[in-house]
Amino acid sequence: MEVDKKDEREAESSEQVVNPWEVSAKDGGKIDYDKLIDKFGCQRFDESLIDRVQRLTSRQPHVFLRRGVFFAHRDFNEILDAYEKGDKFYLYTGRGPSSEALHLGHLIPFMFTKYLQEAFKVPLVIQLTDDEKCMWKNLSVEESQRLARENAKDIIACGFDVTKTFIFSDFDYVGGAFYKNMVRVAKCVTLNKAMGIFGFSGEDHIGKLSFPPVQAVPSFPSSFPHLFPGKDNLRCLIPCAIDQDPYFRMTRDVAPRLGYSKPALIESSFFPALQGENGKMSASDPNSAIYVTDTAKDIKNKINRYAFSGGQDSVEKHRELGANLEVDIPVKYLSFFLEDDSELEHIKKEYGEGRMLTGEVKKRLTEVLTEMVERHRRARAAVTDEMVDAFMAVRPLPSMFE
């Protein structure tokens, strides 16, 4: 049974904090994902589910599934049950457009969602929460809208199918059926409950309190009458990072009261900063992450200089002890982005047992990331304003299940 648990906002070193605005581990250590799953009440994504996905989609499951990047879920098994019977679903993911500087961590949910769209042949809605960023950051309405459009280009560059994808910004789209659902959801969440889930306080402004329903309602097909007319029972699957779970715990709690299906979730762990699990990726520290605008040279430098290494201080020591794979960032990054399972296994074995050196691992990683970033940059350069308009047009998607 799902229950709301109170997330303490202040970073108490005695407890980890995971909510949409703060992610910090206990005592500056690592996030304990078992504890998190337990506290949140979601499920581990186990092997059997991954196998099922492989069977149902007839293709190798995405690298993020195989490597446990997307590692937790709510009701994903029900989505697969329905899919097996021929009942489709739609995907819903989003981004809070707070800056133009996207890093690799930002791309992860979109890369995964693209795979889901292709593998299951389902439609997708992508919410750009420009209103949220306007409310939480010191941004004007116009600036947050501008960032939303800029971010839309990066999202489109991930390769979504325009005949199956609707991208929208809240400032553009809120209204009509969407607004009605916002009000319906808001009616079901008391102030006390919202404060308990999100940690709002008396000094927070009422905009923040009114935002959770905005992120909730794309979970309901009736919010998109131009896409899903008469399909009120169509289920929704939400790929997202696990820090978004509170929004959807709230949504799942409210859905039955509105006669709606609960959205299912498939959740990812946090992509570590270059300087290590304890660090934080931050737009203000360019050396904390690899950005989609980094050149090959930048990537090489960042990996060489700033990626936290689990290798030993000296070659002798390294050959004797091997690398500490628990803290090694290049290996972690490879586990996210290196497609080939056996190559990754090989590297882990050789590096962990001291036969491979840090430099080699970093070189391989630099190759992999450079290729990714350059592909992205080429794809983004090819995204025109017309394409953005096409993805964002309010229009039916007649071939969305094909």
Next chain:
Amino acid sequence: MEQSLPYDNRIDSESSDQVVNPWEVSAKDGGKIDYDKLIDKFGCKRLDESLIDRVERLTGRQPHKFLRRGVFFAHRDFNEILDAYESGERFYLYTGRGPSSEALHLGHLIPFMFTKYLQEAFKVPLVIQLTDDEKFMWKNLTVEESERLARENARDIIACGFDVTKTFIFSDFDHVGGAFYKNMVKVSKCVTLNKAKGIFGFSGEDHIGKLSFPAVQAAPSFPSSFPHLFPGMDKLRCLIPCAIDQDPYFRMTRDVAPRLGYSKPALIESSFFPALQGENGKMSASDPNSAIYVTDTAKDIKNKINKAKSGGHQFSEDQHNLGADLEKDIPFKYLSVFLENDSELELVRKQYGEKKGNMQTGDVKKRVTEILTEIVERHRRARAAVTDEMVEAFMAVRPLPSMFE
């Protein structure tokens, strides 16, 4: 300086203090509302004679009876509106209704009758907000039901005689979005939870919909919420005729406006129309004898007025010797709101209220029955003539090219 600070609006009906907010109006110790105290507490101003004279001069016509009789008795910045008007600058009107039922009574019509006068006298445009989202949030209504009520109420509003070339009626469920939503977000950013609780009395058990609603009622005060009506007119001022229990929404709005670089809306506020059973009573849709409804027949009205709380004396001798207690007399109060002719009202005041007068309760009740019957029948005829097409016309999102003519 205007009192724009939040203060405690105690929701619980403590008999030690009067309570006036959008969801509760109750006097101290079951007595009458003390309007002087209210003006003082809220920080608005009395609408004095000099302002009424100015209105007469500027509009070239007799001021509406609601002004002459002090029904609309308080304001914020109305003098500034008149200053600007004198310099040739216009303004727009904004009023609204929470469509909680189909049963409109005379008290509901008052702000609309007055707004119609303002529109005609000053030749200005008007937006009317039907807060169907609010009623959905506060009452046990479905979205569809509140939308339906909004459309039904729109007919009664149109029947008051607004000019379709100068009037935009909208329901929140239809209209929220775009520029309107952007202003809602801008306003929300400026009001802390603590402040909202202080102004409106929300508690932890209230749902977050209620907390997000004040921004919805604030947004129509800003011309940029209506880009189809007021493009490039960001400095156009807004005047809001409303009952004084709505003041908290607009105190909040006025507090926020400068921070958004917007003009503060001005207000012109009415007192409460008393229930038939007296000032202590409450008009309630569940008690049909508490008010005169626009659906009442002539017979209903006659019956209800006959039962209305009287300040007269049972025996005609006493009545003649003592005069009626006009403070308590509901028929007389209704007369003072709805009787057009000042001198006739004066006559009644003397003959009924003072000693040695020659009027009885029955006379007053008869006269007010006539007047109200005429009002209600006129309204009913006008409402019957309102078609779906007319409702669509008033509610269409369209420019109003002749809105200042």
